Amino acid sequence: MKAVGVWRFGGPEQLRVVELPDPEPGPGEVRIRVHAAAVNPTDTLLRAGAQQARLAAVPPPYRPGMDAAGVVDKLGPELDGRLQLGQRVVALVLPSGPHGGAYAEQVVVPAASVVPAPAGADFPAASTLLMNALTARVALDSLALRPGQILAVTGAAGAFGGYAIQLAKADGLRVIADAAPADEELVRTLGADEVVARGADVADRIRALVPGGVPGVADGALLNELALPAIADGGGLAVVRGWTPASGNAGASGTAGASGTRGISERGITVHPVLVSRAAAATAALDRLRAQAEQGILTLRVARILPAAEAEQAHRLLEAGGVRGRLVLDFATGLDSAPAQVPASATP
Template identity: 35%
Template structure:
């Protein structure tokens, strides 16, 4: 039976287990995928903790993880355009996790992998890079405008920095001091939230304020930069709706549009976008991978190599 890494009840890391479960059957519009790599995201531990149970009710045990890259094994009824053997990536069907040898994907949202894109890089894209891409699309900045990204050194931030810089946007990104050189290499002016006097330094860097703020941290990190948020500053958050609301921020609503993943895949395959995969763990070390993400201080993206299996 295929292996999954699941949580048996809502709670902390002690509710996580490896389980052998029957292979899932693809339903209407779904494809069954042999997972080669799976992305690890903060949402994984938030779902395990039960923070999303009101809008994502799950039957337990539930497999962890929400995004994979792999090979189609079987297609469910009504699927057109995908067949066994196709290399695809995308977000999993609600309730079918990614930390597993087999996962279900909605066919309509699964994207084909172009030549030159590895499974590891593809698995890093659906959630974090997809969020960065759609956040920037929503902010709609023009070349020369100034964007402040809070939490620029993680999964979403490293992609947002690169995409914005590619469009000629001037990016200032906050991260811990250890990530300063890394962020600068991606195209941002880096600001160390644990070293610099952020409020003062921001006023020097952005005397007229920021045209936009992309908040990936929330809390004090967002209230601490109030000095560069003016009437015309657009603020988008994916981290803290409550504090962001004070600044008239919009919470990103992912469009789930079919164009996002192919666009990102082409950029990576062409060598124009670095998916910034900082650590790859075998599936057997899923607990360590998730603990690293749960620490809240990763560099870039964490991915599970599922081809290595047990």
């Protein structure tokens, strides 16, 4: 099979089409003929080497990709009959696993990480669902807000932020979301009750609406300590890139008043690192997201579809910023004529 990966970590130019042996599913696994793979920020981090420690046991070439949509084409032993040959499915893929990431014509994944594709969604749209929606779900579950409480979402126009808004509204929460002027209508359409201007001082604008602070923030904009002043004493911050506050960190830029600048411990704020990999085998949660997409609770947003051979261009577009929805790589036809490197002849 052909796949897209890197021998050396670095810029988008390091992405190569490679020829690999067809993978075989083991016990509890299925093989999927990939038709579409969404391009996520975590893919660019892997390519650049930021996740090198997680890949210590994985031989190169290293394959990005956490979201795949396609058709089951082989079943491993010891399955429960939930999945069938020829079934249209979506999968949450872990690039640090033994079979690599989703940027491939075929991918083997644990059956627990695979659910039916949302009815009525084509493969590119379906591929945009699981990783970002599950990340948002884990973030909301970590914050554990009650119906009627207020959630603030930063990076609200992005894929994670959009799903966080929609899942929060489905949970009965009120939502304050940030947006650039060009994205305000989009964010309101996704369900935000109030929209404030995005930026490093967004906490000030959230406090202007809720003087006592909000009980929870889902931080898709990676503001980290800059988001803390928006949070009420005893509240929580869900972070998606593993940020950990330094001991004694005041947690603020000093612009949100005394209630925002006192220490995290003193204010009783809990920082929740969101690791979607820990929920990758949560089949019931994945299937609920599939159902919510079918019901229109979650909106599948495709920004652009590119041939898989143009993964380099997709990474450049994503890193340039401003992408709304997800870029998607077409593996149904995108690698048919692309020249491939053979791993055995290459030097990592």
